Amino acid sequence: MRTDLTDALNPVAEAILGLPIRSNVFLYVFLPTLLFQATLGMNLRRMLDDWVPIMVLAVVAVVVATLSVGYALSWATTLPLAACLLIGAIVSTTDPSAVVSIFRSISAPRRLARIIEGESLLNDAAAIALFGLFMGFVMLGVPNPELSDALARFPVLIAGGALTGWLAARVAIWIMASFHAHELALILVSVALPYLAYIGAEQSIGASGVIAVVAAGLTLNLSGPGRLPPQAWANLREVWDLLAHWAGALIFILAALLIPRLLEDVRVSDFILIGVVIVAAIAARAVILFGLLPLLAILRLSPPVERPYRVAILWGGLRGAVTLALALAVTESFRVPVEVKRLVGILATGFTLFTLIVQGTTLRSVIGWMGLDRLSPIDEAMSRQVVAVALQTVREDIARTTEDYALTHDIVRAEAKVFGERLEAAVRTAEDSDEILDRDRITLGLIALAGFERDTILARVRERTISARMAEQILSDADRLIEAARAGGRSGYQQAARRSVAYGRAFRTVVALHNRLGLSAPLVRMTSDRFELLLSQRLIMRDLDAFIDGRIRRIHGRRVADLLHELLARRIETVETALEGLRLQYPGYAEELERRFIRRTSLRLEEREYAAMREDGLIGAEVYATLMQGLAVRRTAAEGRPTLDIALKRKELIKLFPLFADLDEAALRKLGRALRTQYVNAGNVIVHKNNEVKNVYFIASGAVELESLGQSWRLGRGDMFGQVAALTRNARRAEVRAIAPSTLLVLDVARFRQMLAQSAVLQNAVRASAEQRGIDPFLLLGEVLEEK
Structure with a gap:
């Protein structure tokens, strides 16, 4: 239909269509932006708790969906298998934003939302890696690639991309930390990072650029908060949120302008193929959700996901900007056959529209039908508690307000009575609920x-x-x-x-x-x-x-x-x-950290005083800015953590032992060089039965349990073990296990025997331990004393 309004927009559309937009624009500009922003916005430390289900869902779901859609299209069309698998990889990416936002609105478990977010991010990375693989087969004219060869290259693409992204991120973090006082420089380095990682992986070593971008984003997400100023890190994330928002919007605009050219000769058979893609993609996702997830829960590798939530996840598998970007990368490539480009544009657009229009508009209804929009009894009790606590706080604030402003007592009493009745009802409801x-x-x-x-x-x-x-x-x-x-x-x-x-x-x-x-x-x-x-x-x-x-x-x-x-x-x-x-x-390190805490607290209080003086007009803007600059320099210095040198503390640990009390300074230095430090965690076996005698152990901290001949002893700080076997030259008949995280000082047998011959305190300790275990002390000390 031709109208004055639509005709007025024709020159703008023609100008955009006339731009030299090729597939590289979508692969090198839009995809790194979308993926890098997604990595910065995730709580990765919490997702590491569920890395097994996330990795399995992401990788297995992508492969299953790609194969399902690819072979279904290969059966239904005359397209080469490589082109069908390419379409399968394009439609395998998911956009979890809608389903996650709805889960949060109905107070779904946060762990479930994290699994979906993590699965979606790695899902996109894996799908795009497969996309690049099959895109190469299509452009080279390989109609039926060997699936085993294709999948064999997949780990190489991932490993090479991950290594490239990690190295690029480490270099970028080092540069950003060097310019921590220049916030704009930090943001510019972060903007350059994903594109350099993508190009470096793709062009330099032939690995997956997408995996490189994801690895770079994950590395920056984990290390950035600890290396960059807090405000700079917050502003950096806000910039990336804005960039990703505009990238997604531009992809939909370009799709609306570019893809309709491919829809001019759409056929009835194309709608049938769209149906094939829909059925195959949903079926593949259902296999993962209703087959693999329960299996992971049975094996205790994944948290159990109830059936209503799995239904919601299945219907919430929406496709969005990433799918369209991949489709546009194919349609704008001059090396892809025309019929392949036409079907890719039609099928990817049709499937995306189906998920957005049909699934997206009915998702909330499905959630309501499954009963997920209703609060559980404990959540209802939580809401009642919040109301009661809030009203109590409001009453206290109102009381302070009436005193501060000397309000009329009659008005106060009237309003207080009404509010008090409401408060009593709320508290009574929270306290007397029979359901809780x-x-x-x-x-x-x-x-x-x-x-x-x-x-x-x-x-x-x-x-x-x-x-x-x-x-x-x-x-x-x-x-x-x-x-x-x-x-x-x-x-x-x-x-x-x-x-x-x-x-x-x-x-x-x-x-x-x-x-x-x-x-x-x-x-x-x-x-x-x-x-x-x-x-x-x-x-x-x-x-x-x-x-x-x-x-x-x-x-x-x-x-x-x-x-x-x-x-x-x-x-x-x-x-x-x-x-x-x-x-x-x-010793002493905890005190250094506590001094650092006091310094940071004093800086915070000093900053608050400067701000109050600025608001009261006691100091001007220039003076305030100068004071804040000096404060920033001192705060940067206070952020530095004292150095912990575990090697230099060995001498102080030795002094804690009464066994070495009679040693002079020279002997202590010599002993410090002979001893080595060993750290063991609770539950670890330190000494196994019937092993060759090699060392004697001194407990600097922690506790161990010694078992021998059906008896057990517990030893703690200042005790030693292993000396019996060392002195009798027999294999150990005891097993020693740490029952708490422990630090041990280890001395080889030869040096121990030499030191024993020179230390009366150590001889007394060996004699006492022998008597405790019912062993004749002369059997242990006789040979040593004779040598002396």
């Missing part, structure tokens, strides 16, 4: 407590009393507490609390690297992080008792509040114990 059991009240209290803990952490991060390096990890631990309390009540909360303090798999790995290969840098970094994490947790938990008494006790009563106090006291004791263990290993 006692254990649910405890769960509600724990959720509220964990939520307040998270809010306190955010406040401390904004005040910069908690460093940006540790902020994300501490927030992740708080999120785990909330989700664990919601899912498992008291036991779930306690398990998550223990996990936040426990030594994880990564720490055990760096300990092994230190013990076996002598690589101490990773252990130093993780030990320093653990010090700071424990100190931050202790500071945060000190503020939680007042919240329990001020808020939770009002709603849930004294018994629930007392129980929460008890659980909190156990958490504080656990943190204090872990912190004390580190203090014993590294």
Whole structure:
């Protein structure tokens, strides 16, 4: 239809259509922008908890969908198999934004939303990697590629792209950290990073540029908050949100202008092929959701996902900007056959429109039909609690307001009566609900407590009393507490609390690297992080008792509040114990961190005073700016963490042992060179039965359990073990296992025998341990004393 309005827009459309837009524009400009922004906006530390289901869903879902759509089209059309698989890879990408936003609006589990987001990001990366592979076959004119050869190249594409992206990101982070005072420079480097990573991977080593972009984004997401100023990091993410928004909008605009040219000769058979794509894609997704996900849950590799949620995820598999960008990259390539371009444009556009118009408009209705839009009893109780607590706070604020402004007492009494009746009704409803059991009240209290803990952490991060390096990890631990309390009540909360303090798999790995290969840098970094994490947790938990008494006790009563106090006291004791263990290993380091905390706090208070003086007009803008510049320099210096040198602390550890009290300074230095430090985690076996005698162990911190001939002994700080077998020259008949994270000083047998002959204190210790185990001390000391 020709109208004055539409005809007026024709010159603009013709100008856009006349632009030399080729496939490279979509591959090198739009895709890196969309993927890089997605990586920056994700909570990767929490997604690492579910990396198995995310990886399986992403990779397996892409392969299944690509093969399903590809072979279905190959059966229904005369297109070459390579072209059909290319179309399958294009339509395999998913856009989770709609379903995730709806899940959040109905209070769906956050873990489920994270799995969907992570699966979608890696899904896009894997699908685009396959797209590049099959696109090459189509442009080279290979009609029927060997599927095994194609899939064999897939890991090479991923590994090469991941390595390129990681290296590019590390270089970019180093440059950005060097120019931390210049925020615009940081943002410009971040803008250049995904494009350089993409081009470097594609053109230099022939790997997947998309995987390189994702790897670069993941690396920046994990390392950026700890290396860049907090405000600069926040502004950088806002810039990328805006870039991705415009990239997605431009893709839809270009699709609306470019693809209609391919739709001029659309045929009835094309609609049938669109139906084939729809059925094949939905069927492939259903196999993953209703076949693979339950299997992963049975194997305990994935959280169980209830059937209503799986139905919602199935119907929420929308396609969006990435699918259209890939389709446009094909249609605007002069090396792709015309019929392939025509079908790619029609099928990709038709399938995207189906998901947006049909699935998108009916998704909320499907969720309502499945009953997912209704709150559970515990969520309803939570809403009643929020209302009651909010009204109590409002009443206290109103009381202060009436006193400050000396309002008329008659008016105050009238309004207070109405408000008091409403407050009493709300509190009575929260307290007397028959639907909520006692254990649910405890769960509600724990959720509220964990939520307040998270809010306190955010406040401390904004005040910069908690460093940006540790902020994300501490927030992740708080999120785990909330989700664990919601899912498992008291036991779930306690398990998550223990996990936040426990030594994880990564720490055990760096300990092994230190013990076996002598690589101490990773252990130093993780030990320093653990010090700071424990100190931050202790500071945060000190503020939680007042919240329990001020808020939770009002709603849930004294018994629930007392129980929460008890659980909190156990958490504080656990943190204090872990912190004390580190203090014993590294005397003085915790005090340095505490001084750093005080310095950051003083800087925050100083900044607040300058701002107040500026608002009161006591200082001008120029003076304020100068003061803030000086403050920024001192804050940057205060952010630096003291160096932890684990090697230099060995001498101080030796001095803790009464066994070495009679050694002079020269002997201590010599002993320090002879001893080596070994770190073991709780549960690790240090000494196996019937092994050859090689070392004697001194416990600097921690505890071990020794089992021999049906008897067991527990040894702690200052004790030693292994000396019996060392002195009798027999194989050990005892097994020694760490029952707590421990630091051991290890001395080989020859040096131990030499030192024993010279130290009366050590001889007395060996004699006492022999008598404790029922062994004649002369059997142990006789030979040594004769040698002396």
